[in-house]
């Protein structure tokens with residue numbers, strides 16, 4: 001039997017070289033990537049940016065494709081999408097005819113329930129079979145957010161938890177099948193829940209690279225528990241933590257301390273990525289990684305690499321100075 005040669009999966013750029021380098025090229029095709037974080041951490045903003053970036057030609061790190069945005073929390077963030085589309089078009093006006101063309105390549109579908117999502121995926125499967133002949137087939141699917149679909153529909157009883165887990169597996173199997181069959185990148189956003197201190201809290205179980213995840217000073221973990229965690233191939237976590245960056249005055253008054261929100265993306269688990277973290281900022285043009293050191297941890301030992309020394313990052317001429325958003 002011939003040895004099977006495995007090629008690295010094609011990736012979709014996030015529209016920022018710093019974040020792309022952090023994710024070894026972007027969001028991989030053929031698998032499910034989860035982006036979890038508390039409200040306001042930038043999940044939707046990053047998802048919208050990815051929907052636009054997928055349209056870029058392969059030579060610019062895109063998938064030369066249309067993308068599908070399935071959103072479960074109305075209203076659709078139309079104004080933000082419009083703002084990002086304009087900024088995207090300005091950056092790539094030599095590639096696209098107009099900002100309308102850019103917007104038209106993003107298909108949007110609202111979801112009512114988890115069952116509705118499954119129905120949409122069934123239709124998507126047959127649609128993609130025909131789609132492959134088109135010039136801009138769908139190669140990116142974003143679900144924003146998965147937790148919202150399961151939040152109200154299920155009680156905390158053993159029967160409902162089993163029913164919920166079955167639905168997770170049904171949905172994730174279909175998503176993986178679509179991802180592998182058509183080379184689609186799937187990004188699913190997820191919310192976080194607080195981890196209670198009681199010893200019986202299953203949410204406190206360690207999954208992936210970190211003993212604990214913290215955001216806004218709280219210990220949190222991605223929603224939907226261990227059964228959903230086993231349905232995704234990669235998990236990224238977005239944290240927001242306040243840090244003191246200096247004193248406005250020297251009189252020691254705590255209220256006069258200068259603070260900022262430090263946002264970081266962490267690799268919780270991913271078959272192709274080491275445990276690492278990267279700071280990012282959000283502005284009206286999108287989400288951008290901050291140049292500087294990437295902290296990578298291998299078998300408990302931390303290594304630091306300086307991205308500012310990499311010539312690739314000179315392409316990134318946006319202002320990455322940090323500040324309060």
Ligand SMILES: Nc1ncnc2c1ncn2[C@@H]1O[C@H](COP(=O)(O)OP(=O)(O)OP(=O)(O)O)[C@@H](O)[C@H]1O
Nearest residue numbers: 037038039040041042043044045046282283284325
């Ligand atoms: N134009 C902008 N300029 C600066 N910051 C912005 C801009 N648009 C959004 N943000 C920042 O992004 C954050 C909102 O991000 P986003 O809605 O993507 O978060 P989310 O994680 O999806 O939240 P939720 O779970 O509530 O949907 C805001 O807190 C704001 O700080």
